[in-house]
Amino acid sequence: MNTQFAMDVDAGLSQPTKSLPSKYFYDQKGDELFRQIMALPEYYLTRAEHEIFTQQTQALIEALGVSKDKHFELIELGAGDGSKTKHLLKALLSQGYQFDYLPIDISGHVLELLSESILTELPALSLRGQQGDYFEILQDLKDRDSSKVVLFLGSNIGNMSDEQAAQFIYSLGANLSEGDKLLLGADLIKPVDIVLPAYNDAQGVTKAFNMNLLHRMNRELGANFVVDQFDHFPEYTEEEGIAKSAIISKVDQQVTIDSLNKTYSFAAGEKIHVEISRKYNHQVLASILKDTDFTIADTLTDSQGYFADFVLARH
Missing domain, CATH: 3.10.450 (Nuclear Transport Factor 2; Chain: A,)
Incomplete structure (x- = not known):
């Protein structure tokens, strides 16, 4: 039992x-x-975010503010099958960015399947799966020299109350450094x-x-x-x-x-x-962020305005 x-x-x-x-x-x-x-x-949620990653890949890279001259770590919390992230990874590799991809999941089996799927398509990718608790792994990574971009996609943040979301984002900030970014996928408020x-x-x-x-x-x-x-x-x-x-x-x-x-x-x-x-809008998210170390730096939405990927900057 x-x-x-x-x-x-x-x-x-x-x-x-x-x-x-x-x-x-x-x-x-x-x-x-x-x-x-x-x-x-x-x-609509999965399709809307997938559209952002496939149709606005370059805008997404520019919004994240990463540089080809500086190595960074791309860390994904609960990566799933990586179907959206693959498009970003492919573009970063083809344009010569220097980075490691670190998917984090509590399930070793999920990481194994993800790694096999992504490396089959992108064999040149530096992929280092991390099994365990998000915050424990981020704490271990915090003191590394590389800047960090954390992905938390799929509106998984929406399964938390606003109070829980604020605490979650605050805890992420405590394990990141100034200038690091958080890409937060969030479903937007819409009619019933x-x-x-x-x-x-x-x-x-x-x-x-x-x-x-x-x-x-x-x-x-x-x-x-x-x-x-x-x-x-x-x-x-x-x-x-x-x-x-x-x-x-x-x-x-x-x-x-x-x-x-x-x-x-x-x-x-x-x-x-x-x-x-x-569901979110700028006002709701800003209220959640007010006592954290993050501010909204940029926002990308799908063509129908159903979903947003918010780029949050750690200050």
């Missing part, structure tokens, strides 16, 4: 407002469902008719992704969720600028989790909050 998983489930379901950490979406089935989500016509379908697609893939969390608890923790008695419940208003996903109980019911030897009650209409996805 995954003891931490069990403890986190108990902590979340024992609160007056029930919640579950979104990180537990990503078992093998969840990973596959999320890959399907990224290919859905409603899910664009945003909400990205979390409630017509094919029901996003629903299956969220409901897989119940199946996972049944399988790994000995829970007895009757999955058909719960539903996927997405919410978004442009005024708030935060997409929220919950699992909602259709009926009054109780669920027992054998590994915890506990039973939890759910009222009809009661929600289990599972994810937020914050």
Whole structure:
């Protein structure tokens, strides 16, 4: 049994407002469902950022302010499959920039797959994968002479509250030096008719992704969720600028989790909050940055203005 998983489930379901950490979406089935989500016509986020990296590669390089005469380290937090970053890496190599690419991930398997994929296409690339915690690795790298460009893409920052995001960016700054850059991918605030379908697609893939969390608890923790008695419940208003996903109980019911030897009650209409996805504009981001060591140096957006890659400078 995954003891931490069990403890986190108990902590979340024992609160007056029930919640579950979104990180537990990503078992093998969840990973596959999320890959399907990224290919859905409603899910604009991946395509929009990919457009920036493919159509504005040179502008991106110029915005980062790197020099061909000075070696730097390009550090990516949670690089995934590297599909967007490859375009930047290819352009930097072809133009003679001197740099090392350091993808960081907690999973050695992910790094292995990423390295194999990228080096197959770019065998001349200096790639040094770093397995472990972001901040521990950045701390180890801090005293090196090279300047640093950190990539945190895909609007992963949006899964944090504004307070958590401010602390995260502050901690990044504490592990970087003056003049270093952070490229922050962020989904922009848009009308509900664009945003909400990205979390409630017509094919029901996003629903299956969220409901897989119940199946996972049944399988790994000995829970007895009757999955058909719960539903996927997405919410978004442009005024708030935060997409929220919950699992909602259709009926009054109780669920027992054998590994915890506990039973939890759910009222009809009661929600289990599972994810937020914050949307941004310059004002929101500036507020988050006000007590950090970063300022917004440049902004690149896709052609529809759906997504932005913010270049933040460490002062």
